[in-house]
Amino acid sequence: MEVKAQCEFENFGPDGNFTSSTKWQNSPSVVVIGGGISGLAAARALHNAGFKVTLLESRNRLGGRVHTDYSFGCPIDMGASWLHGVCNENSLAPLIRYLGLKLYRTSGDDSVLYDHDLESYALFDANGVQVPQQLVVEVGDTFKRILKQTENVRDEHDGDMSINRAISIVLERNPNLRLEGLSYQVLQWFICRMEAWFAADVDKISLKNWDQEQVLSGGHGLMVGGYYPLIKALSKNLTIRLNQRVKRIARCGNEVSLTTESGESHVADVAIITVPLGVLKANSIQFEPELPDWKRAAIADIGVGNENKIALLFDSVFWPNVEFLGVVAAAPRRCGYFLNLHKPTGHPVLVFMAAGAIAADLETLSDAAAAAFAMKILRKIFACAADPTGDGLMQVQYLVSRWGSDGDSLGCYSCDLVGKDEDVYERYRKPVDNLFFAGEAASVDHSGTVHGAFSAGIFAAEECAKFLSALPGGADGVLVARQEEVAESAVPLQISRM
Template identity: 25%
Template sequence: MSRRISSAFSQPLDWESPPLVPTKCQTAPKDARIVIIGSGISGLIAARSLMKAGYSHLIVLEAKNRIGGRIHTQQFTTQTGIKYINDLGAAWVHGINDDDDDECNPILDYIEIKEVNVISEKNPWMHPDSVNPICVFVGGRRASDWCYNNGLKQYNLIFYAVSIICKSAYTLQQGSELPSISLRNALSIIRNSGLKELGLISVKDLDAESRAIVRFFIFLSECWMGGGIGEVQVEEFGDMHENGWCELSDEPGYKEWKRVKGRNKPKLYGDFRGGHGTVKGGMGRVLEGVLEGGVKEKVFLEKVVERVEWGEEGVVIGTKDGDTFKADLVINTLPLGVLKAGTVKFNPQLPHWKTESFKNLKMGTYKKVTLEFESIFWPIDEPLIGLVRITSPLKTKLETNRVINIGDKLILDNLWAKDGVPVLEAVLVAEGGQKCWGKGDREIIDCVLELMRMNMNLSLKFSKLISGHVTRWEEDPHTLGAYSHFGLNATSRSISGLRKRIGKGKKGIIWAGEATNEEYQGSVHGAIISGREAARECLGLLEGGDFIGDYDDVDERRFWGEGEGNSDGDVKIEDEEGKDVDEL
């Protein structure tokens, strides 16, 4: 999926073998009661849950030559021989809370809380003030504390205004529906109105440095969503500051806000409460916990599914290598990007309501560009480093000759602060990442280095680049994107339609994966929850009972997602004649 730019660059060690690569000499049984498509975390969780319930007559078909899907942890070795772990895919745990009377992140069922390196007390992309602090370079120098704090205050007020807009869609565009309003639309209205009653200064009235910092913090929201501000719904940001801030002053014409502290502070929609961080040893540690108990032996690699035939007699799956597999039930965890591309052919074709359900759901772009340098030339303590240019009408010769315009903002993950290695990981998202599609690693890396030079003023002290690595989830035919998000005009019905089973009676296709979980879409914990829900639905069909999660991995305080029955937005179980119960 990802490619090396030269043999001189650092080579990954074979981290996947063992425990993540099953024995390739195994022959997959052609007739299993349950077939799971995809060995990402959702498919593995579904398999584990079913096996714990006594259903071991199942197989997992994986298109790649490794287990894990968009979790991909590798070990690298620096020029000086230091080994370090890096996640080329999913890396973050969003919410770490082990209070007995609070809902807990299901990732913590497979690793201990002490294995998480906490970087921020809250979501750092949506609440940058929760990082202490992000080191931001503006126009060639590090931003002053005054400009940083001034820009941060204005950013917080802007998104408080966004939450107000989300409460009343009819304040925008003469009452048009909220799903059609992008974050860009909302920001434009806020910019034009000023909303001075909130203490919000028009961005154009800010000094250039503070204005650039506001732009950088808005860019972080694109990193979180994987899509540009013109591609994502404003409703995605409706709870961001709505209840997370309280007033300090009621003086006319002026309001100041502070963060609500304590256990009752709200969580961001899509997150669990508590700190955010990365897994020590990589997200692959979570897979190790999931694969225990014989799950690994159920996975068969390099089985690229090309066709799925479904009907009253069950489901038949055809793979690229000519194999055919029969099953009563299939749990389909294909990434949203693959579904939208139509590379897997369904016969009969998917119902119109099914394809319409995911038409407005989008796959985000999130490219990681990992760079190893000969020596350190950046701040060593801050885990995150931001770069942003002060907009200028003049263009340098260097800029004019750029091969790819990756934008004027960049976020760098500082691996020196985390692992003590001279490595930075740049993130290219949304439009900047999209412009890299089809480009070579050398071109992409050169553009990142150029942006670093301009924003950090490094012409004299820029260290020699030793190695580089570019991820390509968007160009991988088995993923076609990094993670999903709501596009314009997508609604809750989009998710419920994507999740809804197709088939007759007790046979058919159940749908799972991070894209099928409305609240936790785009996350590892969302994928885990969807896998458990798929297993529960599968068991409900097989034995007429109900089922929740792994029996021995969880207790009653664990979170199991929305809806135990057929509430609005939940998966609808069809009766034996194929009709929805609520349509009878």
């Protein structure tokens, strides 16, 4: 049986409930664990195919690591914010087109390591002096040459090592590629941006795998209005239970029994597990019987990175009209990077982004202290920068994410650490009896992305449906064509770059 992510996009009812109006009788039952985009995609597809689906989400909101915050009076994505691959081949493109959501392209096809091209930026040294753009371009070209040389190091070694170690070997062999002074600091900023791509420190990123990711064409685009409209559309008319943290999953014959932290029980024919990889790595869910060794090894072998954001709301714009601002330094963790949301959205908001160890360090601070830390870096560029104040009416002037310590995520997204096996993603998404696995870490080709999570949810739904159809008395679900199938080919992606 084929299952597709065809969705109904009417507005929610006046009561705001997610309860389906469909009456199910003698239909196979599925419990989806996790209300991120992967879980919603799986639930949506199976619901449309005629299965009885209940989605359990541990938080008091949907979206998971896709989280659009409206505290500033405008949408701010504190989790995922880019569409990686602004093209019709992206699995999310039909939904984005149908909803008429706008994208702001920040890079072209040649950007493999960064969310941005070096076309609209401003870098500064510790004294607030802008780095000449020609120097930044030259250092960027040198960094590309260094990374190209790491391919030789990879070919020479059977085992894996960190990309940081490989860079050191390249520089030992090629003194002409070594940089000093301001050029060296700019190089550290490029390494800082590389760490942000993987959400991990450069001494933990795999040499064998760092450049093996399949990146779709079209470059990278910010979701101008945030990702929440996709979450809202996918959740329409689904049976959803919030504040349901699953603590135990038991396979009992042909059924799955789940127990939540509050003591509630749910029984279904199958379960689709879409909780973040970090939650499974922490053994936050007890499996009975235990998952087989190969599955537990897959969970252990995939890395989980961490990246956090500190969003700052100001009453007016005092920075240049560029897409991002950066501070160079003598080490990657001392560099800084601010996304300028005013350029794509018109809102006076800067977002400080930190990855790897520095992201974890920020989680030890209070929100106020984290905002002060970001402002300290910002004042290296603009010494007289005022504290974030909003428009004088907003009570919240800063937002801080804590994906690493958030018990419902325990990390930002999966990444390729040193020693990763080539088939680890396939093993992670492989079902165990009537347990199916989805989430961004279950995407073989596009892990760590929103569209990868979405596709993994659809794949799990398809495999789940095949499993249920093969049971005695199983019957194929029938999909009814929706109006967006007709409209999607006629509605182009709305892309801008100012």
